Amino acid sequence: MSEHQSVWRKYIFSLDHKMIGKQYLFLGIFFLLFGGFQALLIRWQLAYPEQPVPWWLLGFLFKGSGGIIDPDMYNQLFTMHGTIMIFWAITPILIGAFGNYVIPLQIGARDMAFPTLNMLSFWTMFLASIVLLASYFLPDGTAAGGWTSYPPLSLEEGGIPGHGQTYWTLALTLAGTSTMMGAINYVITVIRMRAPGMTYFKMPLSVWGLWLTSILNAIFVPVIAAGLIMLLLDRLLGTQFFLAGRLAAGGGGDPLLYQHVFWIFGHPEVYILILPVWGIVSELLSVFSRKPAFGYKVTAICMCTIVVLSSIVWGHHMYTTGMSPLLGKSFMFLTLLISIPSSIFFFNWLLTLWKGSLHFKTPMLYTMAVIWVFAIGGLTGLYNATVTADIYLHDTMFVVGHFHYTMAASVLFGGYAAISYWYPKMFGRMMNPLMNRIHFWGTFISLNLVFFNMMVLGYAGHHRRIYNPAEYDFIKPLMGLNEFITYAAIVLGAFQFIYLFNFTWSMFKGPIAEKNPWKSNTLEWTVDYPVPHGNFAEIPQVYNGPNEYSNPKVKGQDWVPQSVQIESAG
Amino acid sequence: MNQTLAAGKSFGTATTGKLAMWLFLVMDALTFITILIGGIALRNAAPSWPQADVILNVPLTAFNTFLLICTSFTMVMALNGVQRNDQKSLVKYLGLTILGGVVFLGIQVYEYYHFIAGNESLGAALSASGFSGDKFLPSTGMYGAVFYTTTSFHGLHVLSGVIYLFVIFLQAKNGIYGSDNFDRVEIAGLFWHFVDLIWILVFTIIYLL
Numbered sequence: 068m069s070e071h072q073s074v075w076r077k078y079i080f081s082l083d084h085k086m087i088g089k090q091y092l093f094l095g096i097f098f099l100l101f102g103g104f105q106a107l108l109i110r111w112q113l114a115y116p117e118q119p120v121p122w123w124l125l126g127f128l129f130k131g132s133g134g135i136i137d138p139d140m141y142n143q144l145f146t147m148h149g150t151i152m153i154f155w156a157i158t159p160i161l162i163g164a165f166g167n168y169v170i171p172l173q174i175g176a177r178d179m180a181f182p183t184l185n186m187l188s189f190w191t192m193f194l195a196s197i198v199l200l201a202s203y204f205l206p207d208g209t210a211a212g213g214w215t216s217y218p219p220l221s222l223e224e225g226g227i228p229g230h231g232q233t234y235w236t237l238a239l240t241l242a243g244t245s246t247m248m249g250a251i252n253y254v255i256t257v258i259r260m261r262a263p264g265m266t267y268f269k270m271p272l273s274v275w276g277l278w279l280t281s282i283l284n285a286i287f288v289p290v291i292a293a294g295l296i297m298l299l300l301d302r303l304l305g306t307q308f309f310l311a312g313r314l315a316a317g318g319g320g321d322p323l324l325y326q327h328v329f330w331i332f333g334h335p336e337v338y339i340l341i342l343p344v345w346g347i348v349s350e351l352l353s354v355f356s357r358k359p360a361f362g363y364k365v366t367a368i369c370m371c372t373i374v375v376l377s378s379i380v381w382g383h384h385m386y387t388t389g390m391s392p393l394l395g396k397s398f399m400f401l402t403l404l405i406s407i408p409s410s411i412f413f414f415n416w417l418l419t420l421w422k423g424s425l426h427f428k429t430p431m432l433y434t435m436a437v438i439w440v441f442a443i444g445g446l447t448g449l450y451n452a453t454v455t456a457d458i459y460l461h462d463t464m465f466v467v468g469h470f471h472y473t474m475a476a477s478v479l480f481g482g483y484a485a486i487s488y489w490y491p492k493m494f495g496r497m498m499n500p501l502m503n504r505i506h507f508w509g510t511f512i513s514l515n516l517v518f519f520n521m522m523v524l525g526y527a528g529h530h531r532r533i534y535n536p537a538e539y540d541f542i543k544p545l546m547g548l549n550e551f552i553t554y555a556a557i558v559l560g561a562f563q564f565i566y567l568f569n570f571t572w573s574m575f576k577g578p579i580a581e582k583n584p585w586k587s588n589t590l591e592w593t594v595d596y597p598v599p600h601g602n603f604a605e606i607p608q609v610y611n612g613p614n615e616y617s618n619p620k621v622k623g624q625d626w627v628p629q630s631v632q633i634e635s636a637g
Numbered sequence: 638m639n640q641t642l643a644a645g646k647s648f649g650t651a652t653t654g655k656l657a658m659w660l661f662l663v664m665d666a667l668t669f670i671t672i673l674i675g676g677i678a679l680r681n682a683a684p685s686w687p688q689a690d691v692i693l694n695v696p697l698t699a700f701n702t703f704l705l706i707c708t709s710f711t712m713v714m715a716l717n718g719v720q721r722n723d724q725k726s727l728v729k730y731l732g733l734t735i736l737g738g739v740v741f742l743g744i745q746v747y748e749y750y751h752f753i754a755g756n757e758s759l760g761a762a763l764s765a766s767g768f769s770g771d772k773f774l775p776s777t778g779m780y781g782a783v784f785y786t787t788t789s790f791h792g793l794h795v796l797s798g799v800i801y802l803f804v805i806f807l808q809a810k811n812g813i814y815g816s817d818n819f820d821r822v823e824i825a826g827l828f829w830h831f832v833d834l835i836w837i838l839v840f841t842i843i844y845l846l
């Protein structure tokens with residue numbers, strides 16, 4: 068490897084998985100802020116319907132309507148908030164950034180199997196981002212049919228006017244292409260590039276999670292790609308795949324077909340988002356409890372089981388579409404089945420903590436937060452999975468609270484855990500622990516206030532995706548709670564700037580990190596910062612599993628790198 | 638970057654590139670299957686569906702199908718050539734494969750052109766199937782939607798395959814492949830056979846059933 072790479076090669080069109088990972092991280096953080104800002108605007112409207120947005124929420128953006136968020140704008144806001152958070156914030160941060168950064172280092176590889184494909188994947192995502200952002204400048208604004216973009220809302224005829232939806236579909240197709248490129252790379256890299264001795268059951272659980280996520284991506288993104296192509300053709304070439312009824316001249320299609328295709332992908336998608344977090348949590352719990360992950364193999368196998376089950380439960384999103392009761396019950400049964408493997412590894416987490424010597428370093432705090440929020444998210448999922456309960460709860464704020472606990476809160480805390488944990492290897496410096504602690508407590512408390520109360524609202528019948536809740540007599544008594552949630556959300560937003568500040572400031576001013584600040588066993592901690600392109604001077608030979616913490620055979624220290632034979636260590 | 642060989646010998650001796658191509662083909666197949674099953678579901682739900690040979694030119698497309706199957710054969714011959722280090726036969730059969738692909742695309746474009754320009758006999762066929770106008774377009778009922786989506790998505794694959802093989806062809810002409818180095822030819826062949834296989838499905842579903 069030549070030391071004198073041009074700036075372009077090194078920072079822009081880099082082939083190094085570590086640099087590409089950082090590029091994804093910055094892209095994801097940008098969109099996380101952008102999507103979060105939109106969430107606050109949604110919250111403003113729900114608490115103070117049709118009152119001018121204050122200056123500190125950038126009210127001047129809505130000058131045209133006297134500072135008020137009008138109904139069209141409101142629809143655009145929740146649509147783009149959901150789309151951006153899922154596909155442009157969480158996906159790039161967890162899969163793009165940590166998939167890239169962590170997989171090759173932890174399995175002892177020099178790089179991804181296909182570095183050029185890796186680079187192309189990032190730049191395709193970048194292009195997708197430009198298309199998505201461009202839609203904000205269209206005269207009729209962005210897409211507004213929800214992140215699910217159900218027809219007929221998302222169609223030209225009978226749908227929402229303007230080209231925003233076309234841009235949305237195009238941007239998502241591009242993002243999907245990028246994801247598929249990444250998926251091929253990650254799946255093959257894990258299969259083929261593991262260092263000698265790194266068997267599947269010696270892989271760190273983070274790698275397990277990221278790998279299974281990529282397998283799901285490889286299987287299900289192609290399915291939604293087909294749906295998006297058909298949607299695009301409906302919009303551009305006048306086909307009528309998803310248009311039915313009066314508007315459809317000559318035959319007509321079936322909007323339910325779209326819903327099926329969407330959720331065949333969409334349900335695995337939520338596992339795509341959470342699996343990396345499960346893996347990272349399982350691993351960090353072991354690191355910071357200084358003992359092996361309880362039931363390591365069982366956890367890995369449970370995650371595999373969930374991957375399989377997750378592909379046959381999509382119907383639970385469609386109970387209210389008039390499906391036959393038998394089909395509904397089957398989907399309910401299969402969905403409830405998932406709680407078995409989920410509970411097993413959840414108890415494995417708790418048993419990893421049991422009698423461990425817990426080190427409450429900041430990554431550990433975020434990790435423990437995941438246990439809490441995922442427990443709430445997971446348990447409330449059972450209500451949604453039950454047909455009878457869901458018919459009432461469907462399309463209420465209860466669902467919104469539930470999926471924010473699983474998808475937003477768990478994944479967000481998982482992301483914060485991952486960033487804080489790998490920061491020293493990525494940037495060579497430590498983050499400030501005090502700032503992280505303040506951020507942690509502020510986020511943990513306000514986040515629970517926001518999302519738990521959303522479930523309370525929903526339980527009382529508050530619908531989601533409604534413009535002005537105060538128009539409904541039965542919601543009027545809940546408006547106080549709506550205001551409270553909005554204030555909690557604003558506090559939540561404000562605390563994120565502490566993390567952002569810490570993240571940026573520590574990059575330049577943080578104390579220089581040691582090689583292995585957390586005393587971890589995995590291979591990325593055996594190389595010095597800055598890790599060169601190519602990672603390892605010599606490909607390591609792997610002897611031990613990833614979490615041989617406090618092994619009595621190792622004398623003098625409670626950890627042993629995977630590449631050191633236990634007999635000779637210590 | 639040369640990686641010393643990994644711990645896992647999963648999936649035997651296949652090269653990493655070949656493994657990736659297999660995975661890609663599985664993914665691509667899933668997109669196709671979604672489109673095909675979607676089409677079949679919509680067709681079953683439709684009150685009526687035209688007989689295949691009323692609007693479409695089945696004999697012409699049958700010839701096209703035959704042609705594509707031939708190119709699978711020439712692709713096998715090309716691989717066989719390079720494995721025997723027979724450069725001439727590699728280049729010749731790659732060339733024939735590309736030629737077959739180009740003719741296939743030409744016929745498809747001709748067919749599309751004929752439909753989109755429209756004429757009286759087409760108009761008669763359309764009205765016999767319950768459609769108005771004398772042009773057969775993607776907006777001509779669900780029938781047009783399914784026909785154009787499926788065949789054009791496949792056509793794009795043929796186009797990509799032709800470009801892909803052309804790159805391999807140029808490299809082969811420069812003599813970079815031989816009996817000790819033919820992995821990329823084989824991988825390109827996998828893609829081409831896949832496109833061929835999918836066409837047989839498309840042809841059966843759209844033109845025969």
Ligand code: HEM
Pocket residue numbers: 103106107109110145146148149150152153157212213214215467471474475476479517530531532533556559560
């Ligand atoms: C900063 C904290 C967040 C707040 C306060 C917040 C708030 C909201 C609100 C008020 C809605 C609209 C509910 C409705 O009327 O239907 C919503 C929708 C949504 N949010 Fe969030 N959100 C936050 C973070 C996230 C994150 C991190 C994700 C990432 C997975 C996410 C994903 C979604 C999705 C998918 C929707 C549904 C959009 C739709 O209806 O199409 N949110 N959020």
Ligand SMILES: [Cu+2]
Pocket residue numbers: 333334337380381383384
């Ligand atoms: Cu689901």
